[in-house]
Amino acid sequence: MDILNFNNIAFITIALWIIGSLFILGDQKIKNGRLIGNLFTITGTLVIIVFVIILWIEIDRPPMRTIGETRLWYAVFLPIVGILTFFKWKYKWFLFYSLGLAILFLIINILKPENFDKVLMPALQSPWFVPHVIVYMLSYALLGVSSVVSAWGLYLIKFKTFKPKLLNKADNLVYMGFSLLTLGLLFGALWAKEAWGHYWTWDPKETWALLTWLSYLLYIHFRFRHKHKTVTALWILALAFIVLLICWIGINYLAVSGNSVHTYTS
Amino acid sequence: MSNNKKIIWQYPWGYSESFIIAITLMILGFAINYISKSTVSTIQWPLNLFFGIAIIILLLLVYFLFKKKPFLKWLSGTPAAISAICLYTFLVLLMGFIPQGSPKASGFIHEIGLYDIVSSHAFLFAQIYFLVVLGMVTLKRSFPLRGKNIAFFINHFGLWLTLFAASIGAGDLQRVTLTTNKTNAVYFGINHKGEAIHDLGIAIQLKEFNIEEYPPKAFIIDDKSGTILNEKLFYLENGNSGEIMNWVIKVDDFFEYGICMGDKFHPIYDIGAAPAAYVIAINKKTKKVKEGWISCGSFRFQGNFLKLSDGMILVMADPEPKRYSSKVKIYTTSGNVFETTIEVNKPVTVDGWKIYQSDYNHDMGKWSDISILELVKDPWIPVVYFGIFMLIVGALYMFWIGNKK
Ligand code: HEM
Numbered sequence: 001m002d003i004l005n006f007n008n009i010a011f012i013t014i015a016l017w018i019i020g021s022l023f024i025l026g027d028q029k030i031k032n033g034r035l036i037g038n039l040f041t042i043t044g045t046l047v048i049i050v051f052v053i054i055l056w057i058e059i060d061r062p063p064m065r066t067i068g069e070t071r072l073w074y075a076v077f078l079p080i081v082g083i084l085t086f087f088k089w090k091y092k093w094f095l096f097y098s099l100g101l102a103i104l105f106l107i108i109n110i111l112k113p114e115n116f117d118k119v120l121m122p123a124l125q126s127p128w129f130v131p132h133v134i135v136y137m138l139s140y141a142l143l144g145v146s147s148v149v150s151a152w153g154l155y156l157i158k159f160k161t162f163k164p165k166l167l168n169k170a171d172n173l174v175y176m177g178f179s180l181l182t183l184g185l186l187f188g189a190l191w192a193k194e195a196w197g198h199y200w201t202w203d204p205k206e207t208w209a210l211l212t213w214l215s216y217l218l219y220i221h222f223r224f225r226h227k228h229k230t231v232t233a234l235w236i237l238a239l240a241f242i243v244l245l246i247c248w249i250g251i252n253y254l255a256v257s258g259n260s261v262h263t264y265t266s
Numbered sequence: 267m268s269n270n271k272k273i274i275w276q277y278p279w280g281y282s283e284s285f286i287i288a289i290t291l292m293i294l295g296f297a298i299n300y301i302s303k304s305t306v307s308t309i310q311w312p313l314n315l316f317f318g319i320a321i322i323i324l325l326l327l328v329y330f331l332f333k334k335k336p337f338l339k340w341l342s343g344t345p346a347a348i349s350a351i352c353l354y355t356f357l358v359l360l361m362g363f364i365p366q367g368s369p370k371a372s373g374f375i376h377e378i379g380l381y382d383i384v385s386s387h388a389f390l391f392a393q394i395y396f397l398v399v400l401g402m403v404t405l406k407r408s409f410p411l412r413g414k415n416i417a418f419f420i421n422h423f424g425l426w427l428t429l430f431a432a433s434i435g436a437g438d439l440q441r442v443t444l445t446t447n448k449t450n451a452v453y454f455g456i457n458h459k460g461e462a463i464h465d466l467g468i469a470i471q472l473k474e475f476n477i478e479e480y481p482p483k484a485f486i487i488d489d490k491s492g493t494i495l496n497e498k499l500f501y502l503e504n505g506n507s508g509e510i511m512n513w514v515i516k517v518d519d520f521f522e523y524g525i526c527m528g529d530k531f532h533p534i535y536d537i538g539a540a541p542a543a544y545v546i547a548i549n550k551k552t553k554k555v556k557e558g559w560i561s562c563g564s565f566r567f568q569g570n571f572l573k574l575s576d577g578m579i580l581v582m583a584d585p586e587p588k589r590y591s592s593k594v595k596i597y598t599t600s601g602n603v604f605e606t607t608i609e610v611n612k613p614v615t616v617d618g619w620k621i622y623q624s625d626y627n628h629d630m631g632k633w634s635d636i637s638i639l640e641l642v643k644d645p646w647i648p649v650v651y652f653g654i655f656m657l658i659v660g661a662l663y664m665f666w667i668g669n670k671k
Contacts, residue, residue, distance in 0.1 A: 118501070119480050119586045122610035172668045179665035186654050186661070195611050197441060197622045197642040199650070200432070202384060207362045214355040218348065225344040246362075254363070 009051045010106040016044030017079070017099045024092060038083070041099065045079040048106075052076055061120045064133045068112065071105040073134075077141040078102040085145065089169065097148055098141075128191030132184060139180035140248060143216070146173035147241035153234045164230045170237060171223060178216045185209055204254065208247035215240035277336035284340070284349035291395055292353060295388025299379035306390045308437030311645070318434045325398070329405045342402035350399040353392045357383055393433060400426045417663050424656030431653060435646025442641045443624060446472035451597055455641055466641065467599045467617055474593040477632040479522075479585035482541050482562060486511050489579045502543040502560075502582060512550045513574060519544035524561060526570065531559050537633050538566025541585060547574060556580075565630050584631070592623055592637040608639060619643050 020040030027033030052072060055063050063069040082098025085091065149170040156162035188209070189199040200206060219236045226232070246254075274282055299305070309317060332338045340346055361383045368381050379386030404422040407415050442455035442463050453469035454462050481503045486496045496510040507516040524531040524542030531542035542561040548554070556574050562582040563569025572580040591609035596602070598617050608614050613622045625638035 120588075122587055122589050125589065126611045175667075175669040176665055179661040182657060182661040182664075186658055189654065193647075194613065195622075197613070197620065197624075197640050198439070198644070202361065202366065204362065207358060211355060211358050211362055214351060214358065218351050218355065221344060221348055221351065 006051070007110050009047060010110055013044045013048045013051075013075075014103050014106060016040050016047065017103060020044060021096055021099055024095065041079065041083060041095070045076070045083065048072075048076055048079075059118055061118065061125075062130050062133075064129065065120060065124070068109055070133075070137065071109050073137050074141065075102040075105045075109075077138055078105075078144075081138070081141045081145060085173075091169075094145065098145065101144070123195045126191055126195060128187055128194070132187040132191055135180050135187060136184040139177045139184055140244065142173050142177035142180065143241065143244060146170045146177060146237060147244075149173070150234045150237035150241070153230070154238065157231060157234070162230070164228070167223070167230050167233060174216060174219060174237070178213075178220060181209075181213050181216065185213055205247070205251055208243070208251055212240070212244045212247045215243045277340070279336070279340040279345065281345045281349070284345040285352070287346075288349040288353040288392075288395065291391040292357070292388045295386060295391045296378035298387040300377050303377070305379065305382060305385040306387055307385075309434070310437040314434045314437055318430070321430075325401045325405070329402060333406070338402065341399060342406040346399045347403060350392075350396045354396050357389050357392050393429070397426065397430060397433075400429075417660060417667070420656050420663070421660035424653050424660055426653075428650055428653030428657060431646050431649035435644070435650065438643075438645050440641075440643040442466065444470060444639045444641055446470050446592065446594060446637050446639060448472050448635060451595070466619070468619065468641075469597045470621075470639065471595045471597075472592055472637050473595055473605065475590070475626060475632075475634050475637045476593070477590040477626075477634075478588045479541075479632065480588050481506075481520075482543075482585040483583045484510070484515065484543075484545070484560070485581055485583055486513070486574065486578055487581055488577055489573075490577065495578065502541070502545070509550070511578075513547045513580075514550060515580070516546045517543050518546055518557075526559070526561070526567060529559075531561065531570075538564045540564040540567060540569070541582065542570070543582060545572060545580065547572065547580060549575070564633065566633075590623065590626065592639065594637075594639075596621075613642075618645070 017040070020037045020042075023030060023033045023037030023040060025037075027037060030036070052063065055072075063072065078098040079102050082095045082102075085098075086095040149166060153162055153166050153170075156166070188206070192201070193199040215236070219233065219240055222229070222236055223233050272280070274286075308314075329338065329342075360380060364375070364380055364383075366382060366384070375381065379388060383389050400422060404419065404426055407418050408423070411419060440457070440463075442457050444452055444455035444466075446452055448471070451469040451471035453466065454464045455466060457463050481501045484500045484502050485494045487494050498508075498510050500506075500508050500510050500515060502517055502520060504517060504520040507514065509515070520541070520543045521531060521533040522541050523533060523535045523539035525534040525536060525539050526532075526542070531544070540561050540563050542559055544557070544559050546555065546557040549556075554575075556572060558572045559570050560572050560580060560582045561567075561570045562584045569582065571582075574580055589609060591607050591612075593605065593607050595605050596616055600617060602616075606614050608621055608623045610623045613620045615621075619641045620643075622640040622642065623637070624640040626634040627636050628634075
């Protein structure tokens with residue numbers, strides 16, 4: 001990784017994002033502030049995308065295996081989701097949240113440099129690998145934002161300033177995130193059939209992925225019938241995200257994950 | 267539900283009734299496991315087909331005969347649906363915390379079936395409840411089918427079909443491991459219970475087993491504890507150089523297949539030949555130079571390491587497989603004889619069996635004289651895939667539309 005110095009790239013990206021955010025933050029006072037800000041955040045995102053592409057070519061396999069590599073992808077997807085939602089709803093805090101989280105992921109990667117290990121076990125070398133992982137990461141990014149809405153809502157309730165309309169923002173994110181979750185689960189099943197002979201084996205990661213899916217399914221159906229029970233809906237959404245976090249990170253610490261095909265940490 | 271003052275069990279039923287029913291089903295399931303000391307066994311062809319058709323007819327009949335009845339209104343409504351999803355989620359949650367299939371399981375938790383939830387009666391009931399509610403929900407919105415309900419139908423019927431076909435087809439799923447060798451064709455395999463299965467209808471002989479490997483990694487290890495000291499990775503490839511733990515290391519020579527004769531490795535291709543590298547290591551601080559051959563060795567020959575300093579040795583790790591495959595000759599009872607190659611992620615289909623590359627003899631590595639294949643027969647897969655296909659279409663639609671209404 002000598003030609004591609006990750007730290008430099010990460011610092012450039014972070015700087016571009018921060019400058020962009022500052023312009024957007026002060027867009028009332030600065031002429032064309034929003035436009036300039038958008039240009040900076042988009043350029044920052046493009047820089048990190050190009051880095052990922054070069055890295056992919058360099059290590060000769062999709063960089064999606066180690067935790068550090070997944071963090072890199074979050075640093076790609078979060079800004080994309082943030083920028084798109086910002087364009088759609090004009091909520092600045094959405095953008096700042098996703099950029100902030102992406103910066104956090106990049107900083108973790110700077111502090112914990114990763115060896116880009118070329119080795120990819122044979123079962124992972126499949127055309128399903130890339131769509132399976134990308135769909136999941138995009139889904140987690142969307143559902144992550146929806147969980148911020150729920151946390152924000154629960155916080156506002158404390159101060160009696162909560163407006164039920166806030167939840168409508170979350171609904172759209174959940175619908176999009178949930179449909180990608182469904183795709184991730186199904187792609188995983190189709191891949192498992194090709195690689196391991198069966199589409200569903202109740203492997204711990206599969207079990208938790210199903211739980212995550214069921215939790216959001218519950219949210220969707222509860223919301224559909226009970227539009228006005230917003231507090232319960234907020235709690236379901238918050239709990240669903242906890243299940244998602246266990247599935248994503250916590251699984252490695254659970255007693256059940258003895259020989260899951262999804263734990264690559266050796 | 268706004269019917270707070272409603273007496274329980276008086277129609278229309280709401281969440282209280284739904285959850286009482288769900289929890290009763292679960293407890294009943296636990297009790298049956300506890301009393302009968304048995305697990306749920308799957309049913310097989312053609313019984314499962316008749317059973318499946320009977321269930322579908324029953325669901326249709328019940329729906330069309332009683333669709334105006336309050337009981338059916340409840341069964342196809344949201345409270346029942348949520349209780350069914352919750353019950354299912356709860357059992358899967360237990361599965362997520364309790365290690366499943368532990369062989370030494372005993373005690374109460376074992377007796378009510380919690381170490382093997384998938385084959386417990388509670389799970390069976392949860393699944394039946396789930397499928398009945400989902401079936402009724404689907405029927406309610408599908409007759410008459412209006413344009414705006416198509417997405418609803420694709421999602422709900424897709425899920426129903428997937429789960430239904432997967433459940434009733436489970437008994438027809440056959441998975442058999444077959445260990446091939448080069449001396450003779452093997453015509454039997456071992457199933458997951460350890461029983462030998464003879465009526466496979468095929469015999470397989472190994473012609474050639476191939477592993478393509480990644481270049482091996484070098485590690486600096488503590489020669490007493492054997493722990494790896496370096497974090498940075500270094501690959502042993504001809505001409506490669508890099509720095510690990512203050513040592514600048516250069517690979518001066520590398521053979522994928524080497525055999526040690528005297529104090530030198532030679533590029534010889536013979537059974538048990540192992541990768542070998544001649545490395546030159548220079549300590550950045552002391553400028554000390556160490557050089558020599560290192561090799562990971564094989565089942566036949568010992569490995570070689572390079573002592574760098576007190577307590578530190580440079581070793582070669584066993585190379586990791588990039589891909590492995592078996593060239594096999596297959597004989598079927600239908601009279602076919604042919605050769606083919608089976609690779610991980612690239613199974614081969616023969617007479618209703620899908621044959622997967624599964625494993626090999628790891629001690630012998632690329633010299634493995636056996637190749638372990640897995641034969642899978644799953645006749646219900648087209649139905650399951652049809653359901654999965656519907657779900658994919660439904661998910662794409664849902665992603666596109668969001669919850670705009
Ligand atoms: C692939 C999984 C599923 C998806 C994507 C899904 C999606 C949806 C959506 C989007 C709605 C709102 C319908 C509308 O907008 O008109 C809905 C309604 C509903 N769903 Fe699901 N659902 C799924 C699974 C289930 C399951 C497993 C059940 C029951 C066990 C269920 C029961 C219901 C019920 C009862 C309604 C309300 C229907 C009505 O009152 O007309 N769904 N579902």
